[in-house]
Amino acid sequence: MVTQINGSVVKAFDILKLFDEDRNEVTTTDVATELDLNFVTAHRFLRTLEHVGALVAVAKGRYRLSYVFVDLGDRVTGGDLLGQTLQPLLNAITADLQEAAMATVFQSDMVVCIARAVSRRQLSVDIRVGSRLEAYCTAHGKTWLAFMSERQRAHYLDTVERLRFTRNTVVERATLERQIAEVRELGHAFNDSEREDGIRAVAVPILARGGRMIAGLSVFGPASRMTDEITQLALARLQHAARDAGGLLYGQIAAPSA
Amino acid sequence: MVTQINGSVVKAFDILKLFDEDRNEVTTTDVATELDLNFVTAHRFLRTLEHVGALVAVAKGRYRLSYVFVDLGDRVTGGDLLGQTLQPLLNAITADLQEAAMATVFQSDMVVCIARAVSRRQLSVDIRVGSRLEAYCTAHGKTWLAFMSERQRAHYLDTVERLRFTRNTVVERATLERQIAEVRELGHAFNDSEREDGIRAVAVPILARGGRMIAGLSVFGPASRMTDEITQLALARLQHAARDAGGLLYGQIAAPSA
DNA sequence: ATAGATATTTCAAATATAGCAATATATATC
DNA sequence: GATATATATTGCTATATTTGAAATATCTAT
Numbered sequence A, B: 001m002v003t004q005i006n007g008s009v010v011k012a013f014d015i016l017k018l019f020d021e022d023r024n025e026v027t028t029t030d031v032a033t034e035l036d037l038n039f040v041t042a043h044r045f046l047r048t049l050e051h052v053g054a055l056v057a058v059a060k061g062r063y064r065l066s067y068v069f070v071d072l073g074d075r076v077t078g079g080d081l082l083g084q085t086l087q088p089l090l091n092a093i094t095a096d097l098q099e100a101a102m103a104t105v106f107q108s109d110m111v112v113c114i115a116r117a118v119s120r121r122q123l124s125v126d127i128r129v130g131s132r133l134e135a136y137c138t139a140h141g142k143t144w145l146a147f148m149s150e151r152q153r154a155h156y157l158d159t160v161e162r163l164r165f166t167r168n169t170v171v172e173r174a175t176l177e178r179q180i181a182e183v184r185e186l187g188h189a190f191n192d193s194e195r196e197d198g199i200r201a202v203a204v205p206i207l208a209r210g211g212r213m214i215a216g217l218s219v220f221g222p223a224s225r226m227t228d229e230i231t232q233l234a235l236a237r238l239q240h241a242a243r244d245a246g247g248l249l250y251g252q253i254a255a256p257s258a
Numbered sequence C: 001a002t003a004g005a006t007a008t009t010t011c012a013a014a015t016a017t018a019g020c021a022a023t024a025t026a027t028a029t030c
Numbered sequence D: 001g002a003t004a005t006a007t008a009t010t011g012c013t014a015t016a017t018t019t020g021a022a023a024t025a026t027c028t029a030t
Helices: A007-016 A028-034 A039-051 A068-077 A081-097 A139-147 A150-159 A173-186 A228-250 B007-016 B028-034 B039-051 B068-077 B081-097 B139-147 B150-159 B173-186 B228-250
Strands: A055-059 A062-065 A100-107 A110-117 A189-192 A199-207 A213-222 B055-059 B062-065 B100-107 B110-117 B189-192 B199-207 B213-222
Touching (some): A007 B039, A028 A039, A039 A055, A039 A062, A055 B228, A062 B068, A068 A081, A068 B062, A068 B068, A081 A100, A081 A110, A081 A213, A081 A228, A100 A139, A110 A139, A139 A150, A139 A173, A139 A189, A139 A199, A139 A213, A150 A173, A199 A228, A213 A228, A228 B055, B007 B039, B028 B039, B039 B055, B039 B062, B068 B081, B081 B100, B081 B110, B081 B213, B081 B228, B110 B139, B139 B150, B139 B173, B139 B213, B150 B173, B199 B228, B213 B228
Antiparallel strands (some): A055 A062, A100 A110, A100 A213, A199 A213, B100 B110, B100 B213, B189 B199
């Protein structure tokens, strides 16, 4: 027999899970009917969640999530949990493929490296933790642009100065928007010498269960080594790593969906 | 007698509250000693929190918060909860002082209006929900700059093009940094014709319990009406409103500290 | 290999919880 | 304003769940 699980706590979190993107308020009647609880029991659980600061009563019998979850969420994302969590995954990919791998977040309209792995034969990779890259001409960047809100993306494209780094750099907005839509469709992005001549990359998103992009993962290297075959292999490894990341960030009880 | 509160749920949230900025991992022994629980009981609660997806085991007997709290936090901040929550507070301030009031968030290096109240005599206030303002020359903006992370602020000051809108616009970085430090010290910011001639404003931050700035609140109007006396009165009303906002966002069980 | 610390499971006593019933309050209708 | 209905809240108690001692298993340090 396994460890005894506390039923009350399970019910409390079942209530919290009723809140979703389309539902920011929940009533006692909702809880009783959807969780198959006695009305009085539902009432008592809601009052308990209010008591501990998890819910706020907006009217009698109607509740919404408290801002305390923003604080708890900040505790999860503060510090370097994400970089530390993803580093072993990057190490494994680089050990496997002998090409550099990187994890990024999107901050102040730039792609920022939060973890990287470099193989022994790559002594002069120019990326380090903290490095910032433009979004419009990188595989990471196109992934971020694909999965951010439309409003944030429109603002980015309205304001970014799109320099042409190489002959391959896409600067026309319409072309960019088509490429970004394709990345969203495929779930990954490629880069072939857009930011730096002779460098190819493939990137995938790590998505939160709520749909928001948490981080990007990529493999990159010289075009001479990043053949179509290696690139496809790298893509498969990155997709697998993104799923593993979900397990590490959320725990293993529910397989994250890509 | 009041509503029966479920002790198990209270204990579970007591465990979640052990995590703070300086502590992203908690052990079974920690929980047992700090919450005065039997070791077996602590063990069972931690396993239950892991079971519901709230915690992730990083090793045997050691846990951290799951990414599920980022999702719950996103549900709190998604939609327009903040704007809707703050609107009645702004309405009350404007009814009281007969000057315009505004709430903002900071997004993509700009101050963005999420709610505003305008009195009857102000038929031509140029600000509406969604309006974006520069940070370096507005009361709101200086409040945001004062309470954001040092790294984010340095990046903002490194990259923003500081146009001189009026004779009063401060564009020298050293002067700006001194002013921002003073705002952090005082807990509020003033603006006197920096962004637009003849317009004065006073702004305060709304801070999350974790310390992060959630929103800014301000009162603004023509210098001819925004006398020093009215400005001080506005400041007091804004500070009171910021405290009320805490009560609305977190629930009334703990008075928020400004 | 051994000692000590920590984690996990079994079992039963203790107690907190769940739900019925009653009462209070709110809302809709006339 | 009166009435009916729906929802919220409280009192009470039977019982289901939780708690903690004891035993066992596993891990870590020496």
